[in-house]
Amino acid sequence: MNISFFNNMYLPHSQVSISPDDRGFLFADGVYEVVRWYGGFFFDMEGHHARLRRSLHELKIKWDGEDLFPEIAEKLVRINDLGDKPALVYFQVTRGAAPRTHTFPSPPVPPTAYGFAKTFTPESAGRENGIKVMLKKEMRWARCDIKSVALLPNTMCFEEATAAGFGECIFIRDGYLTEGSHSNIFFVMDGTIYTHPESEAILSGITRKNAIRAASECGIPLEEKAIHVNDLPRITEAFITNTSAEITPVTAFNDMPAGNGRPGPVTLQLAGKFREIVNSYSRL
16 A cells, blocks of 8 residues: 655545645646655755755745655655665645635645655666757746746656657757756766756756766866857767666767767766765765
8 A cells, every 4th residue: 555645644645635726736836856765765865855945945835844854755665665675755845725816825825745655667777878868949937946846848848759769858048958857967078077057947956966076076077067059069978867867878969979979988987986975875
């Protein structure tokens, strides 16, 4: 039986009932977080927790349980007997249920908090040889730094990409490559790694942050600088990062190879160092 968290209760998943007037349903007025359980420990729970707090505060959603997220996530893993299995914990908080109006409820209503844990196959499985990515003009809202549940453009673009045989969709804003539909992206040129700087144009990925740390520990130069599409022919390697895939090589942009079209040495070195960082959490 799958047990979910719902408004301070742990219930069989089939018993969770969310109001049709919930603003998450009506307006996508909510935030979410996904943290990975490595069969015995969470990776960088502190980073995920801080990002959830930031998203809530940016949308002015006041949830009294925000400090309890790590405790709730671990209980979901344990109560579903996932302690020794790879798993993901998904958690979502909306502004709550209220009569439909574009203004926020006044007085405020209690937020709706929902979470579940599930086993999963890492998204990087079978991707050792890399993936091709599709390039697409940016079509999302201007606050991509907030981990909002308003993901319709992301899902539409990812569906288009996978239907065409690509592994991800990378957005282009004003000629610059920003991020993927559910990943951050890095490029290698002349021995230096480049990735889009933190801004409202990208989500500050937890794996992104730790990939930057890995580059530093490997002594590989890295600049947080946006890359223009015109620079793609100069790229020798590229890779994407996210929670479920960690570091995945990119071998082509549309039909143009990234470098020699194979995972490169910088990407592979970084992936190895990232694994060391992950494993260090098992000893905490």
